Amino acid sequence: MAERKVRILVAKPGLDGHDRGAKVVARALRDAGFEVIYTGLHQTPDQIVATAVQEDVDVIGLSILSGTQMIVFPRILELLRQHGAGHITVIGGGTFLPKEMRELKAMGVAELWGVDSSIQEIVDWIRRRFATS
Amino acid sequence: MFDPKKLEAIRRGLKAWEEKELSAFVARRPERRRAFSTLSGREIRRLYTAADLEDFDYAERLGYPGQYPFTRGPYPTMYRAQPWTMRQIAGFGTARATNERFKFLIAQGQTGLSVDFDMPTLMGYDSDDPRAAGEVGREGVAVDTLADMEDLFDGVDLAAISVSMTINPTAWILLAMYVALAEKRRIPKDKLSGTIQNDIIKEFTAQKEWIYPVKPSLRIVRDSIIYSVQHLPHYNPVNISGYHIREAGSTAVQEAAFTLAAGIAYVEEVRKTGLEVDVFAPRLSFYFISHSDFFEEVAKFRAARRVWAKIMKERFGAKKPESMRLRFHCQTAGSSLTAVQPLNNVARTAYQAMAAVLGGCQSLHTNGMDEALAIPSEEAMKLALRTQQILLEETGVAHSIDPLGGSYLVEALTDHTEKEIWDYLERIDRMGGTVAALERNFFQQEIADAAYAYQVAKERGEKIVVGVNQFREPEPEEPGIPLHSVDPRTEQLQKERLARVKRERDSARVAKLLNELREVARTDENLMPVTVECVKAHATLGEIVNALKDVFGLYREPIVF
Structure with a gap:
């Protein structure tokens, strides 16, 4: 049987339109062989989780440059649990302070990357996480 | 030569x-x-x-400052008479909080104001809308009603200082509030100077703040340009912007070409109403980035001035020199700033600012060193402003006009940039013009491709970013510089203020005026006068936006990556 590709939802929550990071990462993940769905802009947490569940994704990647990370990530994690989808890996990229990253990881966000990160780091991390041994 | x-x-x-x-x-x-x-x-x-x-013809390519084709600058004396306006943008929390920052910046010697609005204001949601939750006053100042506008400019003499407002799909409402505020304070309209961004085309292509579909969105821009030309002779009703196109990942040539293509679309839109080009073209203004590559940027500014002059003269038959001269605001590149080793950003910004000045900008914002981490702190903004003051007063670069003119490299780069801008403009014309190209996602795809190519080059180490892919240091636990923090009470305070304004106004009158607004929207009449009446009656930004959603519908973005 052909191996199922890792399915990733790249999402832009909130009203912010800075989508360069989300699009570059989405394209890099697609080029790396993952199956990528990009939500487009202006998504509410409810919309993002509904799409994730409907599309049966393995990973949600949130791009946040609007300073709302301490509101959006906890809300997404909570909604995923409510939908019985707590197994979905939640990761994110954007402008985060080191302290916020520590707190978000303690809440259950699997990994976070700042604005200077390389896309290769993100690709490698996902490959390691879903490596079939 | x-x-x-x-x-x-x-x-x-x-x-x-x-x-x-x-x-x-x-x-x-x-x-x-x-x-x-x-x-x-x-x-x-x-x-x-x-x-x-080889074929360099001084008179044809350069000319003299303040004369066609304006390559050397839009004015005959440039900074010797009028230094560029030092215009640091500010906006966070409530209007009162931002008003305090304005007064601080004016006290530090800033010569123009610039307002950043929060996401809900930019997108047309009131602070009490569920979609606004968590975003009120976070990335800019929250403005729901005229009462907020009064607080924002409390104690600021609007007849004496120019004000720039970074706002787009809701720009016409903010312009109406500005006019209403001036009327209330009995400031003659011909004393108002400043700029409203109001460039919806680059929203669809790059910055992605939109509300209505393309055609009604263009009509709103057209109406505000015409209203402004008729009532506010010293106001710039549109600031045609390349900054966001570049920040979204375009090249320098794309930034200039797509911006000028938007300019062409606005000129065509206004001309359709029968207005002569020389009546409104002198009030069109531009906004470019000053990025890290020094000579590329200087050449871009010079080439953009030359191309715009030719477009206005040859394509649109402008007669007045003021219609042909491109004036621009400039901002250093936010995306060039790094979260690691944030003090390095001071040096980056200083070089970028110098490129803007050697390129002949009319006003400048220098970024704060902390902007890859947070909204800039007061200290970071002061240092950024001092960077401009040192540039003007100490380095001597502003003594002579277009001091890099005649440099073999800069002239060759200016020529190449100009040629490639024309190539893009011809391609866009072949597609049926700017709006047709926009509807085919041409700009969006070009920008996404360039952004990805840059990222790949950076990852291969072909593009060096100091502190990131060279000269890395172990990351400290904390950034090591003081950062601006968001006041957690903002959202609640703003909601309470909005509720109070709604309680105290004449709601029957608001409903009647909103109905009139819908009626005007269904015709081809100008939307501005009725909008001014709406805001004077304290209709909220969200109410006005929603009234027109009933008539115009919503834009849906095609997804391109």
Whole structure:
């Protein structure tokens, strides 16, 4: 049987339109062989989780440059649990302070990357996480 | 311009130098890289000479400052008479909080104001809308009603200082509030100066703040331009912007070309109403980025001025020089700033600011060193402003006009940039014009492709970012500089203020005016006068936006990556 590709939802929550990071990462993940769905802009947490569940994704990647990370990530994690989808890996990229990253990881966000990160780091991390041994 | 015999001698000399001197030297000591290129990927050769400017005609390519084709600058004296406006943008929390920052910046010697609005205001949601939750006052100031506008400019003399407002799909409402505020304070409208961004085309292509579909969105821009030209003779009703196109990942040429393409679309839109181009074109203004690659940027500014002058003269038949001269605001590149080693951003911003000034900008915002981490702190903004003051007062770069004019490299780069801008404009025309190209996602795809190519080059180490892919340091636990923090009470305070305004106003009158607004929207009449009446009656921004959603519908973005 052909191996199922890792399915990733790249999402832009909130009203912010800075989508360069989300699009570059989405394209890099697609080029790396993952199956990528990009939500487009202006998504509410409810919309993002509904799409994730409907599309049966393995990973949600949130791009946040609007300073709302301490509101959006906890809300997404909570909604995923409510939908019985707590197994979905939640990761994110954007402008985060080191302290916020520590707190978000303690809440259950699997990994976070700042604005200077390389896309290769993100690709490698996902490959390691879903490596079939 | 050059004597053909002397040019020939230069060519021979160059060849001899390459064969005798250079090749042996390079064999002994190879250059650092095989090829050198600009940030946008244009190859830069080792040496430029007069031989690169073979057909160079001084009068045709450069002319004199304040004269066609304005390559050397839009005004005859440039900074010798009028230094660029030092215009640091500010906006966070409530209108009162931002008003305090304005007063601080004015006290530090800032010469113009610039307002950043929060996401809900930009997108047309009131602070009490569920979609606004968590975003009120976070990335800019929250403005729901005229009462907030009054707080925002409390104690600021609007007849004496120019104000720029970074706002787009809701720009016409903020302009209406500004006019209403001036009327209330009895400031004659011809005393108001400033700029409203109001550039919806680059929202669809790059910044992605939109509400209505393309055509009604353009009509709103058209109406505000016409209203402004008729009532506010010293106000710039649109600031046609390349900044966001570049920040979204475009090249320098794309930034200039797509911005000028938007300018063409606005001119066409207003001309359709029968207004003569020379009546409104002098009030069009522009906004570009000043990025990290020094000479590429200087050449871009010079080329953009030359192309716009030709467009206005030859394509639109403008007669007045003021219609042909491109004036622009400039901001250093936010995306060039790094979260690691944030003090490095001070040096980056200073070089970028110098490129803006050598490129002839009319006003400038220098970014705070902390902007890859948070909204800038007061200290970071002061240092950024001081960077401009040092540039003007200490370095001497503003003494002479267009001091890089005549540099072989800069003139060659200016010519190449101009040619490539024309190539894009011709492609866009072949697609049926700017709006047709926009509807085919042409700009969006070009920008996404360039952004990805840049990222790949950076990852391969072809593009160096100091502190990130070279000269890395172990990351400290904390950034090591003081950061601005969001006041957690903002959202609640703003909601309470909005509720109070709604309680105290005449709601029947608001409903009646909103109905009138819908009626006007269904015709082709100008939306501005009725909008001014709406805001005076304290209709909220969200109510006005929603009234027109009933008539215009919503834009849906095609997803391109």
